[in-house]
Structures are given as structure tokens and as C-alpha cells.
Amino acid sequence: AQKIPSLKDTFKKDFGIGTALNNAQFEERDPQMTQFIARQFNMATPENIMKSALIHPKWDTYNFEPADKLVEFGKKHNIKINGHTLIWHSQLPSFIRGIKSKDSIQTFFRDHIKTVAGRYDGKVFSWDVVNEALNEDGTMRKTVFLDHLGDNYVTEAFRLAQQAAPKTELYYNDYNNEKPAKRAGCIALIKKIQAAGVRIDGVGIQGHWHVGRVPLKDIEESILQYAALGLKVMFTELDIEVLPRNFQGAEVSQRMTANEQSNPYTAGLPDNVQQQLAADYEALFKLFLKYKDNVTRVTFWGVNDGDSWLNNWPIRGRTSYPLLFDRNNQPKLAFYKVVALKK
Numbered sequence: 561a562q563k564i565p566s567l568k569d570t571f572k573k574d575f576g577i578g579t580a581l582n583n584a585q586f587e588e589r590d591p592q593m594t595q596f597i598a599r600q601f602n603m604a605t606p607e608n609i610m611k612s613a614l615i616h617p618k619w620d621t622y623n624f625e626p627a628d629k630l631v632e633f634g635k636k637h638n639i640k641i642n643g644h645t646l647i648w649h650s651q652l653p654s655f656i657r658g659i660k661s662k663d664s665i666q667t668f669f670r671d672h673i674k675t676v677a678g679r680y681d682g683k684v685f686s687w688d689v690v691n692e693a694l695n696e697d698g699t700m701r702k703t704v705f706l707d708h709l710g711d712n713y714v715t716e717a718f719r720l721a722q723q724a725a726p727k728t729e730l731y732y733n734d735y736n737n738e739k740p741a742k743r744a745g746c747i748a749l750i751k752k753i754q755a756a757g758v759r760i761d762g763v764g765i766q767g768h769w770h771v772g773r774v775p776l777k778d779i780e781e782s783i784l785q786y787a788a789l790g791l792k793v794m795f796t797e798l799d800i801e802v803l804p805r806n807f808q809g810a811e812v813s814q815r816m817t818a819n820e821q822s823n824p825y826t827a828g829l830p831d832n833v834q835q836q837l838a839a840d841y842e843a844l845f846k847l848f849l850k851y852k853d854n855v856t857r858v859t860f861w862g863v864n865d866g867d868s869w870l871n872n873w874p875i876r877g878r879t880s881y882p883l884l885f886d887r888n889n890q891p892k893l894a895f896y897k898v899v900a901l902k903k
């Protein structure tokens with residue numbers, strides 16, 4: 561069989577190619593998987609293990625072991641690690657729920673950023689310092705941090721991260737921040753950080769989109785507007801959902817013809833959806849290439865379809881197909897369309 565082209569090599573001169581990783585992958589439980597990851601990707605983001613609930617389970621207890629392993633994995637395979645994430649309202653340690661006083665939240669906030677960002681300075685390439693602080697209308701999302709620390713908390717998080725991690729790039733990350741109203745809020749937030757003289761190096765657009773509905777115009781406008789602030793623009797959690805929200809994936813394969821089921825490019829999807837998925841990824845990468853001077857990284861939220869969080873959301877146990885590689889790490893039609901852009 562012919563060797564599968566490498567994404568990271570294909571786009572080497574343009575932008576980094578990343579993936580989300582979990583324990584099984586960075587612990588190298590499957591040597592073939594390790595080889596595959598090292599060949600396809602030069603950047604990685606931990607899907608869960610650096611979130612506060614996992615890395616900081618108790619007031620005075622941190623669990624650094626998985627993150628340390630991830631850092632080792634990155635070093636060994638020349639993969640830059642993006643820390644994800646220091647301040648997020650979700651996947652918080654359970655002890656946070658019991659906290660009622662402003663002082664204690666303040667203490668958690670300071671200690672957490674100082675300890676975690678400090679430990680990995682020079683070891684990770686970058687951090688998503690704050691994740692998902694905005695509502696869809698661009699206002700600040702109501703979170704435990706907003707409630708107790710006020711709407712300056714985002715700037716303060718970056719200030720603390722800058723002190724603790726002077727060698728690490730610092731990013732703001734969100735979803736739907738390519739849409740005009742949320743984008744305006746995001747720009748205001750970034751300007752506020754910059755006006756305080758605090759460093760912010762980039763903005764992440766997560767990129768959880770839906771097949772046939774990828775908002776290319778908004779994305780292009782966002783690249784331009786964020787770049788105008790002097791920031792790197794990254795697509796940080798890219799996947800394209802192919803199932804309707806309340807739809808079990810099994811129903812899709814039941815509708816497939818025998819031909820569709822045995823077609824290697826189909827990888828479990830009806831032809832028409834597979835074609836649309838490929839067209840969407842192709843259009844996206846065309847846009848990323850057009851702005852390669854501003855777009856520095858494109859990270860997929862999972863190595864292959866089998867890893868994707870969309871198999872469990874909003875319903876557990878569905879079967880989705882949102883990525884470039886199928887469950888056996890075989891490239892889908894979308895992969896070949898994307899790679900062909902560089903030929």
C-alpha cells in the first residue's frame with residue numbers, strides 16, 4: 561500500500577497541524593498509534609488532562625503526572641504542546657462548588673495559574689489561558705470567576721500567566737467567536753487586555769462546525785479582524801459534525817447502501833455526506849492557506865473519528881464521523897481533498 565501523506569509535512573511552510581490527545585495516546589499504549597500521531601501532527605492539545613478538575617483535584621493537591629507524561633511525549637516526537645486550559649467555568653475541581661467567599665476564589669485563581677503555568681513554562685509552547693468566557697451576544701458569561709472577581713478577571717488571568725510563564729505564548733480560546741456578535745465581545749476583551757499592558761499572543765477559534773454549514777464568510781472576516789489586533793489566529797478544536805443533534809449515528813449506517821459501506825473513502829458515511837464533509841474541509845483549508853501569514857495552527861479535536869467527543873454529545877454512544885481519519889486511521893475523502901490543495 562502507498563504511504564499516506566503527512567498533514568504536518570504537507571502544511572509545514574504554512575501552519576502547524578495539531579490534534580487533541582488523551583492518556584492512551586501519550587502513554588504510547590499502541591506503538592502504531594504513536595507512529596501515526598508523530599507522522600501526522602506537530603502540535604497537540606490535551607483534551608482533558610490539564611483542565612483544573614483533573615490537574616488540581618483538591619485545594620492543596622495537584623496531579624501533574626499525566627501532564628508531565630504529555631510533555632515528555634511532545635519532546636520525544638517533536639510535537640509542541642498547547643496547555644488547555646487554565647481558567648474555564650467547566651470541568652472545575654469539585655471543591656470549588658463549596659466555596660462561598662471571594663477571597664477563596666481569588667486564592668484558587670492565583671495559586672492555580674501560578675502553580676500550573678509556572679511548572680510548565682518552557683515545557684509547553686502555549687496556554688489557552690482563558691476558555692469560553694463569553695456569551696453568544698458578546699457579553700461576559702456568568703461564571704464563578706465573573707461572580708466573585710468581576711469582569712476584569714480575564715485580564716488578571718493573563719497578567720498572572722505572563723508572570724508565571726514568561727516563555728509561553730498566551731491565548732484566549734472560545735467557540736462561535738467567529739460570529740459577529742460574539743466576535744465583537746471577543747475583540748473588546750482582547751483590547752482590554754492589551755490596554756492594560758498585559759501580553760496576549762493569540763486567539764483560538766475552536767471550530768466545532770456542522771456539515772454544510774461552515775460559516776466561511778464569518779471565519780474570513782474574523783481572521784482579518786483578529787490579525788489586525790496583532791494576534792496569531794488559530795483553529796484550535798476543529799471538527800465538522802455530520803449528525804443532527806438528536807440523532808443516533810447508527811441510523812446513518814443503516815441507511816447506507818452496500819456499496820457505501822464497502823467504499824474505503826466512505827468510512828461509515830453515505831456518499832453525499834462524505835462529499836459534503838470533504839468539500840467543507842477543502843474550503844476551510846483553502847481559506848487557512850489564503851491567510852497562512854496570520855493562521856499559525858490548525859488543531860483537530862481528536863486523531864480519528866473514534867476519538868471524537870461528538871460520539872458522546874449530546875447523546876452518549878452515537879457514532880459520528882467529524883474528522884479526517886476514520887476509526888482505523890485511514891484517510892477519508894476530506895483528507896485527500898485537503899492534501900491536494902498543496903499539489
Ligand code: G3I
Pocket residue numbers: 607608650651691735766797869
Ligand atoms: O474520565 C471519566 C470516566 O472516569 C467516567 O467513567 C466517564 C463517564 O462519565 O466520564 C469520564 O470523563 C469524561 C471526560 O470527558 C473524559 O472522557 C467526562 O464525563 C466528559 O464530560 C468529558 O468531556 C469532555 C468535555 O470537554 C467536558 O466539557 C470532552 O472529552 C472534551 O472533548 C470536551 O472538550 C471541550 C473543550 O475542552 C473546550 N471546548 C469545547 C470542547 C467540546 O465540548
